[in-house]
Amino acid sequence: MEKHLNLTLQVWRQKDAMSEGEFVEYQAKHISTEMSFLEMLDVVNEEIIRKGEDPIAFDHDCREGICGMCSMVINGRPHGPKERTTTCQLHMRSFDDGDTITIEPWRAKPFPVIRDLIVDRGAFDRIIASGGFISVPTGAPQDANALPVSKQNSDLAMDAAACIGCGACVAACPNASAMLFLSAKVSHLGYLPQGQPERYGRVRNMVSQMDAEAFGTCTNHGECEAACPKGITLETIARMNRDYIKASLTYRPEIASGGAG
Amino acid sequence: MSVAEQTLAGAGERSPGFMDSSVGRKVVMAITGIVLWGFVTVHMLGNLTAYMGAEAMNHYAEFLHTMIHGMGIWVFRAVLLTAVLLHIWAATSLTLSNHAARPVGYRKQQRQSATWASRSMRWTGVLLGIFIVFHLLHLTFGTVHPDFIKGDAYHNFVTGFQVPWVSAFYIVAQLCLGLHMWHGVWSFTQTLGWAHPRYNALRRNFATVLTVLVVGVNISYPIAVLTGIIH
Ligand code: HEM
Ligand code: SF4
Ligand code: FES
Numbered sequence: 199m200e201k202h203l204n205l206t207l208q209v210w211r212q213k214d215a216m217s218e219g220e221f222v223e224y225q226a227k228h229i230s231t232e233m234s235f236l237e238m239l240d241v242v243n244e245e246i247i248r249k250g251e252d253p254i255a256f257d258h259d260c261r262e263g264i265c266g267m268c269s270m271v272i273n274g275r276p277h278g279p280k281e282r283t284t285t286c287q288l289h290m291r292s293f294d295d296g297d298t299i300t301i302e303p304w305r306a307k308p309f310p311v312i313r314d315l316i317v318d319r320g321a322f323d324r325i326i327a328s329g330g331f332i333s334v335p336t337g338a339p340q341d342a343n344a345l346p347v348s349k350q351n352s353d354l355a356m357d358a359a360a361c362i363g364c365g366a367c368v369a370a371c372p373n374a375s376a377m378l379f380l381s382a383k384v385s386h387l388g389y390l391p392q393g394q395p396e397r398y399g400r401v402r403n404m405v406s407q408m409d410a411e412a413f414g415t416c417t418n419h420g421e422c423e424a425a426c427p428k429g430i431t432l433e434t435i436a437r438m439n440r441d442y443i444k445a446s447l448t449y450r451p452e453i454a455s456g457g458a459g
Numbered sequence: 460m461s462v463a464e465q466t467l468a469g470a471g472e473r474s475p476g477f478m479d480s481s482v483g484r485k486v487v488m489a490i491t492g493i494v495l496w497g498f499v500t501v502h503m504l505g506n507l508t509a510y511m512g513a514e515a516m517n518h519y520a521e522f523l524h525t526m527i528h529g530m531g532i533w534v535f536r537a538v539l540l541t542a543v544l545l546h547i548w549a550a551t552s553l554t555l556s557n558h559a560a561r562p563v564g565y566r567k568q569q570r571q572s573a574t575w576a577s578r579s580m581r582w583t584g585v586l587l588g589i590f591i592v593f594h595l596l597h598l599t600f601g602t603v604h605p606d607f608i609k610g611d612a613y614h615n616f617v618t619g620f621q622v623p624w625v626s627a628f629y630i631v632a633q634l635c636l637g638l639h640m641w642h643g644v645w646s647f648t649q650t651l652g653w654a655h656p657r658y659n660a661l662r663r664n665f666a667t668v669l670t671v672l673v674v675g676v677n678i679s680y681p682i683a684v685l686t687g688i689i690h
Contacts, residue, residue: 208566221566274567300567307560372573373557375481405482414560415481415553417577418646424571433654439482440652446477 203229203290206298207242209254215310215318221300224254231291235278236261236268238290255314261286263427266362269369270315271302276366276425284364284427304365306374308411321411322363322379328407329400330383332392351389358386360428370425373414378422380408381438382430388441398445405442481556484549489647491546496644496669498539499636503673506680509689513613520612547588554581576642583635590632597625617684626681637674641666 205226212219226242233241236258243253259265268285272278278288293299303311308321347355361382368376384401387393393400416435423432477483505523508516523532576583593603598615601607606618620626644666648654653662683689 271565271567274565274569275571302565302567305561305563305565307562370571372570372578374560375557405480409479409481412556412560413481414557415485416650417553417557417580418642418649419570419573419577421571421573432649433656433659436649436652436654438652439485439650442480442482443486443652446483 201231201291201295203231203293203295203297205229205238205293205296208298208300209314210302210311211254211314212303212311214313219311219314229290231289233290234261235272235285235288235290255316257316258286263287264362266364269304269317269319269365271300271304271369273300276304276369277364277427281424282427282429284362287427304369306365306368306413308374308376308413309365309368317365319363319365321413322365322376324411325376325380325404325407326363326383329396329403330387332387332396334392345391347390355386355389358382358389358430358434361386361426361430362428364427366425366427367422367430368413370421371414371416372419372421373417375416375422376408376411376413377416377435377438378426378430378432380404381434384438384441385434388437398441398448401438401441402445402449481553484553485650487545488549488553489650491542491549492643492647494538494542495546496640496647498542499640499673499677500669503676507676509613509616509680510683516613516616517611520610543588543591547584550581550584574642576638577646579638580642583639586632586635587639590628590635593628594632616680617689620681620684623685626685629681630678633674633677636677637670640673641670644669 203226207224207226208221209224210219211222224242224246226238229238229241236256239254239256246253257267257269259267261268263284263286266284268277270277270285272285272288277283277285279292280288301315303309303315304317304319306317309317309319312318359382361379363379365379367378368374371378384404387400388397418432420432423430478487505519506516508519526532527534570578596602597604598612598619601609601615604615604619605622606614608614620629645662648662680689
């Protein structure tokens with residue numbers, strides 16, 4: 199049933215990437231338990247705008263858990279206290295009247311804060327561009343069943359492809375490692391026949407781009423798995439490690455004369 | 460703002476060194492970890508001869524020193540030293556990358572799945588490093604031993620543990636080894652990619668059983684000496 203809450207917010211405010219930031223306290227009054235967390239912030243922002251101040255800047259787009267934009271750490275957990283839930287899907291009924299809520303941006307060197315709660319996740323885009331694709335010669339579309347895919351591989355590929363690139367895994371990881379994201383992107387192609395030709399080059403290129411972005415390294419704490427709104431598992435990381443080890447053991451430079459022309 | 464260079468290249472064209480990559484250094488950590496873990500397990504088993512009396516233990520020690528015409532022990536030492544050095548190198552370099560990756564921390568953080576063991580790896584590791592040096596000075600070289608007799612392993616073992624603070628230090632070090640091994644053994648299966656729903660529970664249980672066994676038996680040695688069971 200709908201109730202109303204009065205909350206205290208501690209929000210990270212930062213003018214731009216160059217400025218120092220700080221926590222600022224706001225009161226969120228008469229918040230319906232049926233609002234989403236982002237709607238609660240909208241209400242608080244209206245009040246801030248009425249006072250002639252700058253509203254709290256936060257990323258959002260789909261507001262239905264599929265775009266991965268709504269990045270913020272709520273009371274020490276990316277996307278807040280509910281499992282498998284993005285901030286936009288988080289309802290205010292998850293909080294109690296009188297609560298103090300601390301809201302911070304993702305913290306990682308490769309995700310610089312642009313403003314308040316908004317970080318630049320361009321590092322993820324560059325990782326995708328380094329190998330998260332398949333090369334398809336264009337032409338007439340192929341018959342749909344020309345490439346058999348086992349039901350299990352198709353399911354595993356779909357599970358991995360559920361990753362929305364939100365970055366919660368990096369935010370939650372004590373080492374700010376991007377391994378869960380990376381493994382999802384490497385694996386959803388690796389499970390399918392279309393991903394095979396570039397499979398081993400892909401994993402090497404994507405790991406090297408991840409390292410170039412200066413993400414941390416995995417120490418198997420499992421915080422990413424617990425934070426992931428899409429249920430990507432640690433097993434996916436192990437699968438990528440297998441591919442990486444195999445790729446490193448079998449890598450050969452492109453010197454074959456057949457490749458020269 | 461830090462923007463890394465885009466490394467667009469055809470599949471496989473870039474060739475970053477294995478040992479430079481994060482996953483590669485993790486693999487070094489895992490493989491050297493397996494060597495060290497195999498060593499502590501065999502070491503624990505070998506010391507069981509202490510319960511069989513002076514003759515058995517000294518005989519075992521002599522075997523270690525004379526096997527393969529005295530070469531065996533040097534091969535072991537070389538492998539272990541290499542493993543320890545690579546392990547420490549990988550640990551240090553990975554830890555530095557991890558610290559650099561989060562220059563600004565959180566005000567609030569609620570951990571969900573990290574364990575005491577996983578979070579203390581670098582500290583238990585450092586303590587193990589100190590312990591290894593002490594242990595060598597104590598029972599291999601005898602430098603810090605009150606009454607060291609070269610070639611009489613049993614005597615050195617018993618008189619060594621009769622010093623209470625030394626025994627206490629060994630016990631604390633073994634508890635650290637327990638934390639380190641418990642996360643480490645599970646962790647290397649993950650790093651090397653041995654994850655599968657069918658075996659996931661087994662991986663945890665394997666780490667637990669092994670850790671309890673190694674640490675339990677190792678701790679029993681100083682306790683047995685202090686309580687006079689071994690004398
Ligand atoms: C000499 C001092 C040592 C230091 C400084 C050290 C440090 C570390 C660190 C920082 C890690 C990585 C932490 C993580 O992945 O969460 C690690 C992992 C590990 N250590 Fe050690 N350690 C030492 C000795 C040992 C010993 C004596 C053993 C044998 C029992 C051992 C076995 C392992 C294993 C099996 C791993 C897991 C590798 C992986 O994550 O795949 N270490 N160590
Ligand atoms: S793996 Fe999960 S937490 Fe990480 S980016 Fe993808 S959806 Fe977000
Ligand atoms: S706004 Fe799109 S996932 Fe939350």
